[in-house]
Amino acid sequence: MLAxxxxxxxxxxxxxxxxxxxxxxxIELTQAILQAAEHLNxxxxxxxxxxxxxxxxxxxVRATVVAAQRAHVPVAVHLDHCADLGMIEQxxxxxxxxxxxxxxxxxxxxxxxxxxQAVALASSYHATIEAELGYLAGTEDGVxxxxxxxxxxxxxxxxxxxxxxxxxxxxVAIGNVHGFTPNPPPLDFERLSQIASQVxxxxxLHGASGLGKENxxxxxxxxxxxxxxNTEVRTAFLSAIxxxxxxxxxxxxxxxxxQDWLDLMRExxxxxxxxxxxxxxxxxxxx
Ligand code: 13P
Numbered sequence: 572m573l574a575x576x577x578x579x580x581x582x583x584x585x586x587x588x589x590x591x592x593x594x595x596x597x598i599e600l601t602q603a604i605l606q607a608a609e610h611l612n613x614x615x616x617x618x619x620x621x622x623x624x625x626x627x628x629x630x631x632v633r634a635t636v637v638a639a640q641r642a643h644v645p646v647a648v649h650l651d652h653c654a655d656l657g658m659i660e661q662x663x664x665x666x667x668x669x670x671x672x673x674x675x676x677x678x679x680x681x682x683x684x685x686x687x688q689a690v691a692l693a694s695s696y697h698a699t700i701e702a703e704l705g706y707l708a709g710t711e712d713g714v715x716x717x718x719x720x721x722x723x724x725x726x727x728x729x730x731x732x733x734x735x736x737x738x739x740x741x742x743v744a745i746g747n748v749h750g751f752t753p754n755p756p757p758l759d760f761e762r763l764s765q766i767a768s769q770v771x772x773x774x775x776l777h778g779a780s781g782l783g784k785e786n787x788x789x790x791x792x793x794x795x796x797x798x799x800x801n802t803e804v805r806t807a808f809l810s811a812i813x814x815x816x817x818x819x820x821x822x823x824x825x826x827x828x829x830q831d832w833l834d835l836m837r838e839x840x841x842x843x844x845x846x847x848x849x850x851x852x853x854x855x856x857x858x
Contacts, residue, residue: 573636574645576669577699577739579614580773584796589776589787589854592616593847594651594801596623597631599836600808601638603843605646611851614645616797619662621653629665636666649701651799659689663696671742675703679728686736701797704732705744707777720756726765733770740773740797741766745790747778750802758786760793767794775799780806784853791857798854804846811842 583590595601595617608615617635624632632648639646650662650670659670672689674682686702693700705724724743733741743766745759767774773796779787780802787798815835823830 572642572645573640573666574614574647574668575697575699576616576647576649576701577773579616579645579647580740580775580796583614583855584773584794587791588857589791589796589798590614590616591847591851591854592618592649592651592775592797592799593804593850594618594620594623594799595635596620596627596805598634598638599840600804600843601635603804603808603840604847605638605642605644606840607844607847607851608644608646609642611848611855612644613851613855614647615851616647616649618649618651618799618801619667620651620801621655621658624650624653624658624662629661632662632665632667639666652703654685656685656688656692660692660696663693663698667698669693669699669701669740671701671703672738673703675706675742675744679732683732683735686732686738690737690739699739700736701740701742701775702732702736702738703742703744703777704729707742707744707747707749723759723762724766726762726769729766730769733772738772740775741770742775742777743795745776747776747782749778751781755781758782758790760789763790763793763795773797779803779850787850787853788857791854798850800847800850803850804843807846808839808843811839815839 579590593604648667652673674685689700706722745763746756774794775797776795777799779798779800825831
């Protein structure tokens with residue numbers, strides 16, 4: 572059933588666990604994520620990135636919302652990392668219940684201004700805004716240890732930021748990075764607990780691919796209630812496709828068993844589902 576993001580995340584926080592939020596790009600990835608959630612009987616968040624929304628448009632967003640409505644577990648649909656208020660409003664009108672209004676690359680004042688506008692917009696759709704304070708470096712930025720340090724969330728700014736914006740959830744930068752990085756810096760858990768002591772809203776951890784169970788569960792124990800995973804799931808899906816291609820060769824014969832579209836998708840879905848399942852167990856089954 573379609574659920575509200577903030578309700579799922581707040582309930583997880585009350586229970587000392589987190590909700591897994593997985594990026595989807597297609598109906599097949601959505602299926603992989605929902606099958607994992609249904610098998611574990613756990614709530615889940617489906618996330619759409621800006622590039623996916625630009626590519627798939629209304630049909631993709633609405634298909635994701637319908638898939639959430641039909642699921643046998645609570646499922647929220649969220650717009651990930653978006654600085655475009657027009658796209659945020661459009662996604663709310665298509666059924667998303669939350670969005671990350673991403674002003675993290677802006678100055679503090681500009682980030683406050685963007686987030687405030689997004690919060691005002693969200694209220695007319697009964698939707699909620701995740702904000703980001705501090706900047707999440709990513710592989711595309713050619714990340715260095717120095718670059719990561721300069722971008723971390725300042726705990727003393729967090730309280731003022733949340734008060735000024737009215738954001739319902741806060742994404743933190745504590746050394747986490749998007750994607751796989753060759754030598755990721757250790758997470759700054761001291762900083763995370765300082766941020767948690769400054770604000771009374773759920774914290775969000777991006778970049779969970781490659782972080783490992785121990786890091787993720789430690790972050791949850793310090794107040795993180797939504798864990799974002801993308802690269803690992805997408806890579807599993809793509810690896811399955813690549814493996815299938817090697818096995819079948821350059822000219823699939825669709826009349827032969829295992830060589831047609833649905834055969835390929837079944838393998839890719841199973842591979843992605845396995846990775847989602849592992850992450851869902853990590854976030855919901857705290858030691
Ligand atoms: P990863 O790709 O590192 O899992 O990060 C996902 C994410 O944070 C989406 O917002």
